[in-house]
Amino acid sequence: MEITVVGLEGLGIPKFSTPEDMIAAAPAYGLTHTGFEQQTHLVAHLIGLPKFKELHGPMENGSKDGNLKIRYETWAASEFYSR
Structure with missing residues (x-):
């Protein structure tokens, strides 16, 4: 798995190989872990991934x-990419 975060000013595009790595690094990036994705309408591999107050996601980015x-x-x- 490769997890990327887009839009963190001055930090490039952080990449993580596991959800646990992302949660552990979140405070250093100014991110607040709020729980885990539970929306059952999503594809199965997104359910259970971490959620963050400052971020939209998780979402698929291919394979x-x-x-x-x-x-x-x-x-x-x-907002920028949704225009």
């Missing part, structure tokens, strides 16, 4: 060579 890619975006990035 490459069988490696699932997950994406989170800041709210500002989400």
Whole structure:
């Protein structure tokens, strides 16, 4: 699994290989872990992934060579890319 976070000003695009790594690093990035995704209308592999106050996501970001890619975006990035 590869988890990316888009839109964190001045921090590039952080990447994590597990949800646990992302949760552990969250305070250093100014992120507040609020729980886990529970929306049953989502694809199964998104359910149970962490949620953050400052981020939109989790969402699918494709896969490459069988490696699932997950994406989170800041709210500002989400607004920009949704136009």
